[in-house]
Amino acid sequence: MHGLRRPAGRTLALAVLACGLGACAYNKGTVVLLPEGGGRDTAVIVTQGEQKIVLDQPYAAVRQTAFGPRAYESNAQEVTRTFGSALAAQPARPQSFTLYFIEDKVEFSDDSKRIIEGVFAEIARHPVPDIVVVGHTDRTGADLKNDKLALDRAETVRAELISRGIAPENVVAVGRGSREPVVPTAVGVAEARNRRVEIIVR
Amino acid sequence: MLFARSRSVPLLLIVVSAAIAWPALAADIGQIKVAKGQVTIERDRQSLQGAVGMRLQSSDVLKTGEDGSVGITMTDNSLLSAGPNSILSFDRYEFDATTQQGKFDASLQKGSLSVVSGRIAKQSPDAMIVRTPATILGVRGTEFVVSAGE
Numbered sequence: 001m002h003g004l005r006r007p008a009g010r011t012l013a014l015a016v017l018a019c020g021l022g023a024c025a026y027n028k029g030t031v032v033l034l035p036e037g038g039g040r041d042t043a044v045i046v047t048q049g050e051q052k053i054v055l056d057q058p059y060a061a062v063r064q065t066a067f068g069p070r071a072y073e074s075n076a077q078e079v080t081r082t083f084g085s086a087l088a089a090q091p092a093r094p095q096s097f098t099l100y101f102i103e104d105k106v107e108f109s110d111d112s113k114r115i116i117e118g119v120f121a122e123i124a125r126h127p128v129p130d131i132v133v134v135g136h137t138d139r140t141g142a143d144l145k146n147d148k149l150a151l152d153r154a155e156t157v158r159a160e161l162i163s164r165g166i167a168p169e170n171v172v173a174v175g176r177g178s179r180e181p182v183v184p185t186a187v188g189v190a191e192a193r194n195r196r197v198e199i200i201v202r
Numbered sequence: 203m204l205f206a207r208s209r210s211v212p213l214l215l216i217v218v219s220a221a222i223a224w225p226a227l228a229a230d231i232g233q234i235k236v237a238k239g240q241v242t243i244e245r246d247r248q249s250l251q252g253a254v255g256m257r258l259q260s261s262d263v264l265k266t267g268e269d270g271s272v273g274i275t276m277t278d279n280s281l282l283s284a285g286p287n288s289i290l291s292f293d294r295y296e297f298d299a300t301t302q303q304g305k306f307d308a309s310l311q312k313g314s315l316s317v318v319s320g321r322i323a324k325q326s327p328d329a330m331i332v333r334t335p336a337t338i339l340g341v342r343g344t345e346f347v348v349s350a351g352e
Contacts, residue, residue, distance in 0.1 A: 029334055029337070029349040030347075033345070034345040042344045043343065044341055045342070046337055047340070064337055083316055086288075086347065088283075089285070089316075091236055092235070093318075127235070128235060128254055132299070202275045
């Protein structure tokens with residue numbers, strides 16, 4: 001009991017000393033927004049009690065202190081020092097492959113047969129691959145029909161992957177219907193690029 | 203004959219609905235892709251050793267030891283990885299693969315965590331939240347790190 005209390009007291013004393021020196025090392029943690037490629041919308045809103053800080057620039061950071069959140073600018077060195085192990089354990093980014101279909105059918109186009117080979121090369125790079133097959137349709141036809149067609153396409157690809165040796169429990173088929181067209185069109189427009197199946201390897 | 207047939211229909215329905223309900227019960231929310239050193243999963247008051255390939259369920263709590271780190275890919279494509287001496291709990295996780303709507307609440311009780319947000323955070327602004335003992339993080343996207351001390 002005594003042995004447990006002493007280090008905590010020492011840490012606090014050190015913290016008070018550090019704070020007094022202007023480098024407040026004792027805090028309840030930090031949050032840092034990381035830079036990323038692609039320029040997508042990115043932000044984290046940090047709330048501590050009544051106070052709110054929006055992080056929306058690369059390395060924008062918040063340090064939580066006993067006196068409330070403090071905004072500051074972090075940098076790559078600090079992130080590596082504090083988060084190096086966590087970042088090193090980050091899984092590989094999910095990779096996406098797209099196959100196209102002949103209108104109203106579940107048959108592959110010729111290009112798609114080649115893409116399947118790329119999928120298998122990617123799968124081989126993952127120690128424990130799990131694969132999601134997402135079917136999409138264009139915006140012709142009724143929603144209900146599209147949902148079914150999308151799922152049918154996904155199931156066809158799933159069956160193909162299984163027939164080529166992927167364990168069934170590692171592949172899931174999902175139908176997205178016409179909810180996510182790559183080419184935005186009006187309802188009723190036949191668009192080959194929207195009739196597709198996405199294979200996500202992760 | 204007629205009697206026999208009318209009995210077999212409800213029986214078939216039960217079998218079919220059981221087959222549909224099963225995956226929902228054992229819903230996987232993510233999978234351990236990277237594990238180093240000591241990693242444990244607390245689930246239903248049991249402590250399991252975390253290993254690459256293990257699938258997670260909602261309300262699992264992940265713990266890493268002094269030499270431990272762990273990386274998880276969630277079903278919405280978000281990536282979470284924790285450094286040493288961390289406690290990370292998956293308080294709530296729902297994801298509809300068709301609509302891609304969902305809810306993801308995680309908390310980091312202590313340690314360090316890196317996050318790359320996925321589909322859930324993309325679909326609606328308040329759908330993903332990460333808590334620490336002192337703060338609440340509303341995740342709009344996409345990559346950030348968070349630590350939580352004593």
